[in-house]
Amino acid sequence: MSQPVSRRDLLHNVVRGSVLATLGGGALFLVQKAHGQVVWQVDAARCINSRLGDTGAEACKLCTTECVVALSAVRAVNEYAKCGRCNICPAYFNITSAVDEKGLPSEKLCPRDAIARKPIGKADPEDPANNFYEYVIDEEKCDGCGKCVMKCKEPLGLGSIVLRVRYDKCVGCNRCAISRACPKDALMQIPVEQALRPPELRPRTE
Amino acid sequence: MEYRQIQVIGGKGNAPGQFATSLRGLAVDAHGQIFAAGDSGITVFDTAGSVKRRWATSRPPLSVAVAPDGAVYAGQLRQIEIFDGAGKLVNTWRDETLLGRVTAIGFVKDGVLAGDAADRAIRHFDRGNHRFRNNIGKDNPVHGFLIPNGVVDFAVDAHGVIHAANPGKHRVERYLPSGQLLGHIGRFHGTDPAGFGGCCNPTNVAVRDRIYVTEKAGPRAKVYDFDGNLQAVIASAPFDPNCKNMSVAVDRRGVVYVADTVKLAIFVFEPVTV
Numbered sequence: 072m073s074q075p076v077s078r079r080d081l082l083h084n085v086v087r088g089s090v091l092a093t094l095g096g097g098a099l100f101l102v103q104k105a106h107g108q109v110v111w112q113v114d115a116a117r118c119i120n121s122r123l124g125d126t127g128a129e130a131c132k133l134c135t136t137e138c139v140v141a142l143s144a145v146r147a148v149n150e151y152a153k154c155g156r157c158n159i160c161p162a163y164f165n166i167t168s169a170v171d172e173k174g175l176p177s178e179k180l181c182p183r184d185a186i187a188r189k190p191i192g193k194a195d196p197e198d199p200a201n202n203f204y205e206y207v208i209d210e211e212k213c214d215g216c217g218k219c220v221m222k223c224k225e226p227l228g229l230g231s232i233v234l235r236v237r238y239d240k241c242v243g244c245n246r247c248a249i250s251r252a253c254p255k256d257a258l259m260q261i262p263v264e265q266a267l268r269p270p271e272l273r274p275r276t277e
Numbered sequence: 278m279e280y281r282q283i284q285v286i287g288g289k290g291n292a293p294g295q296f297a298t299s300l301r302g303l304a305v306d307a308h309g310q311i312f313a314a315g316d317s318g319i320t321v322f323d324t325a326g327s328v329k330r331r332w333a334t335s336r337p338p339l340s341v342a343v344a345p346d347g348a349v350y351a352g353q354l355r356q357i358e359i360f361d362g363a364g365k366l367v368n369t370w371r372d373e374t375l376l377g378r379v380t381a382i383g384f385v386k387d388g389v390l391a392g393d394a395a396d397r398a399i400r401h402f403d404r405g406n407h408r409f410r411n412n413i414g415k416d417n418p419v420h421g422f423l424i425p426n427g428v429v430d431f432a433v434d435a436h437g438v439i440h441a442a443n444p445g446k447h448r449v450e451r452y453l454p455s456g457q458l459l460g461h462i463g464r465f466h467g468t469d470p471a472g473f474g475g476c477c478n479p480t481n482v483a484v485r486d487r488i489y490v491t492e493k494a495g496p497r498a499k500v501y502d503f504d505g506n507l508q509a510v511i512a513s514a515p516f517d518p519n520c521k522n523m524s525v526a527v528d529r530r531g532v533v534y535v536a537d538t539v540k541l542a543i544f545v546f547e548p549v550t551v
Binding site: 174176202 | 418419420423425445446447448464465466467468472474475476477493494495496518519520521
């Protein structure tokens, strides 16, 4: 006879499932790694593109230019639980571009068109501004330039988009080229088992 | 129409009249007294900006409003505390379901309105017995309020019409207390100051002879007529660029009070005749 699933277990499984879904192939890579090993990761609280207080600054592109991996092993990730699903998403649109006939900004922000959007839930065809939208980042197009991350952070956005090292792409250099270039020491090595935990459950680094 | 800054009240600190960690709500009563919801209490300033009174609330206040009879309502998590004008607690109104996160309070004839940011709705209650009457702005017409900023804010005009900020739609919407949507002002625009910029603006609203709003990123205060025509950008420069959800209030002289949520200061602007 099967055991009843408690609400706590169910929530645990949902969180675990969403983390694995977010990490994608990287999660599989991680569980194959031996305990005690370390991996590189971006600390969002240090990264210029995501840390609070740098409003109006230009996005830092060192993760794109310094990584030895093609395009970069650092990619943008949308943490859906935080996303406001806004009609006018500052990470999707260039919000200062001219407004088109639909009342939307006419230009997209991402230079590689790596973010797709679609209406979710019950849509109001008479009033597109009355809809929620889901924003999905295409990892294969993203090069981790951080422009969307900079525009998504508070107060302009909600900070749902952050840069993450994709473990299935990272080749695990002993001296990560990004970490050497990063002016804020935002690239750091963390234990594999810590990398598998949701960011909000990781120990604070500062 | 132009405005000039005439005063700064409060600021970050521990001195009397300053705020240590938060400044979330503003209200002005008929006598021009300024009520500020910040830290863990309500501070009352006179028109000159001097502290008249301060009292603690049982939970950190998220909003403050002064009823026509002078009672002071402090919106909090899952409750509203009601004080007399001297700061004496008169009643604690708890409701786990309908008062999730009370970020705005207003009054219509015999009713009390509470903005519940937890459920993205304005609740309409009977003022005497606090019995729930109806929701306003919820699922209207499909999704209701889109508020990524975590604040439902509204104001009631002299005719009892509710003007509610709907930042995700870049609008200020007008409702009757029954919940009927009458219309809206506002549109998105990233560069034209007449529009509301960013993902979600305006965040806060006040109303008297005109409609007063605040925006985030970049923070600014603006005033519109009731047809939605921009009358003036009241100010943008004094506000910290990282602040959002700046509560706004206006007194009967047309003086505008804006709460900077980072500097923890109340900026005061008066209209200038040109």
